[in-house]
Amino acid sequence: MPELKPRWDIFCAVVDNFGDIGVTWRLARQLVAEHGLPVRLWVDDLRAFERICPEIDIDQAQQWQHGVEVRHWPAELSHADAADVVIAAFACQLPTDYMDAMAAREQPPLWMNLDYLSAEDWVIGCHGLPSVKYKTVQKFFFFPGFQPGTGGLLRERGLLDQRRQFQQDAEAQRQFLQSLGIDPAPGVQLISLFAYENAGLASWLDVLAADAAPTHLLVPEGRILGDVAHWLKVENLAVGAIHVRQSLTVQVLPFVRQDQYDHLLWCCDFNAVRGEDSFVRAQWAARPMLWHIYQQDEDIHLDKLDAFLALYTKGLSPGAAEAINGLWRAWSASQPIGEHWLATRKHWPELQENAEKWCLEQGLQADLAAALVQFYLNWI
Numbered sequence: 001m002p003e004l005k006p007r008w009d010i011f012c013a014v015v016d017n018f019g020d021i022g023v024t025w026r027l028a029r030q031l032v033a034e035h036g037l038p039v040r041l042w043v044d045d046l047r048a049f050e051r052i053c054p055e056i057d058i059d060q061a062q063q064w065q066h067g068v069e070v071r072h073w074p075a076e077l078s079h080a081d082a083a084d085v086v087i088a089a090f091a092c093q094l095p096t097d098y099m100d101a102m103a104a105r106e107q108p109p110l111w112m113n114l115d116y117l118s119a120e121d122w123v124i125g126c127h128g129l130p131s132v133k134y135k136t137v138q139k140f141f142f143f144p145g146f147q148p149g150t151g152g153l154l155r156e157r158g159l160l161d162q163r164r165q166f167q168q169d170a171e172a173q174r175q176f177l178q179s180l181g182i183d184p185a186p187g188v189q190l191i192s193l194f195a196y197e198n199a200g201l202a203s204w205l206d207v208l209a210a211d212a213a214p215t216h217l218l219v220p221e222g223r224i225l226g227d228v229a230h231w232l233k234v235e236n237l238a239v240g241a242i243h244v245r246q247s248l249t250v251q252v253l254p255f256v257r258q259d260q261y262d263h264l265l266w267c268c269d270f271n272a273v274r275g276e277d278s279f280v281r282a283q284w285a286a287r288p289m290l291w292h293i294y295q296q297d298e299d300i301h302l303d304k305l306d307a308f309l310a311l312y313t314k315g316l317s318p319g320a321a322e323a324i325n326g327l328w329r330a331w332s333a334s335q336p337i338g339e340h341w342l343a344t345r346k347h348w349p350e351l352q353e354n355a356e357k358w359c360l361e362q363g364l365q366a367d368l369a370a371a372l373v374q375f376y377l378n379w380i
């Protein structure tokens with residue numbers, strides 16, 4: 001008799017932006033592709049999903065994409081049979097009917113809360129601990145992270161080899177960039193910019209424009225475009241727009257599918273990223289980067305920023321560490337970063353090396369999907 005695979009349900013409530021759906025979609029695909037598991041992904045906002053996966057039919061309550069059963073999670077969810085493993089992403093509240101169905105099972109499911117990513121030390125102590133209970137069903141904390149003892153980071157099998165090969169293949173990069181309408185001048189510095197609104201942007205663009213070396217800045221459609229338009233002194237910026245100011249070429253890109261975005265990061269010399277998922281993907285690109293952290297109440301995000309910086313800058317010389325700390329902190333506080341950028345440029349080779357080293361080190365950890373599967377195997 002064929003072995004019965006445990007069924008997995010992942011619940012994703014889209015709070016805002018694309019991080020919630022970005023992470024859960026990646027995880028669902030990986031559990032199917034690499035672990036052969038039957039996975040249902042419940043999403044309350046299919047429009048957000050459609051932005052990162054254009055094949056999504058927003059009118060379908062049930063559809064299959066990349067082997068994942070995608071379910072629209074309606075306001076009222078009844079008659080759902082509970083799976084063997086249930087993941088509530090980012091502390092989303094499961095429907096009561098569904099929790100009742102979990103409790104009604106003969107063998108209660110493994111129920112986990114997949115938390116937000118943080119480099120803070122307390123995460124290690126809390127990862128895997130029991131959380132609340134619903135009737136007979138125990139919930140567990142599952143924390144992604146950068147250090148041993150955490151749940152690790154999402155990383156598909158073979159991703160780093162794929163990335164290396166692509167970065168060594170100038171023609172593949174040229175073709176990819178061309179497919180997005182990007183035709184960089186030879187030797188130009190390529191930078192991608194994905195960020196929230198940021199008053200500090202103008203100071204960076206001033207410095208890039210005045211630099212002797214040319215820069216081609218690639219800006220996917222999104223929240224930062226207003227600040228870019230303001231600096232360019234144009235009314236609005238549509239996809240495909242290209243503007244040149246002294247040494248700086250600014251180009252607006254469409255919002256592309258997740259795998260294309262990865263390739264974009266791999267092509268660039270420097271990536272400005274935000275939130276959670278693009279932040280991790282830029283680390284896998286192994287190039288110097290800048291993180292616009294998601295702002296939280298009472299500035300608790302600043303602790304997360306400092307915790308990550310402490311790990312990321314550990315092996316750097318004091319000058320390079322100071323430059324990166326200054327740049328990242330100023331950017332996340334929407335302060336001018338022109339001077340910090342110039343300081344950072346002075347340490348470029350060291351920062352490139354550090355980005356490679358960090359990626360290698362992180363790549364040695366078990367990836368998050370494998371860690372979840374292992375958690376389940378230890379639990380049964």
Ligand code: TRH
Pocket residue numbers: 015016017018019020021022023051052116194220254255256257258259261274275276277278279294
């Ligand atoms: O969109 P975000 O700001 O998401 C945020 C964070 O996750 C934050 O922690 C969370 O609390 C909040 O949402 C609700 O940034 P993030 O996490 O980088 O997600 C963006 C996703 O969009 C990521 O999966 C990459 C993807 N993407 C594309 O697929 N194509 C693109 O062109 C771009 C720019 C991004």
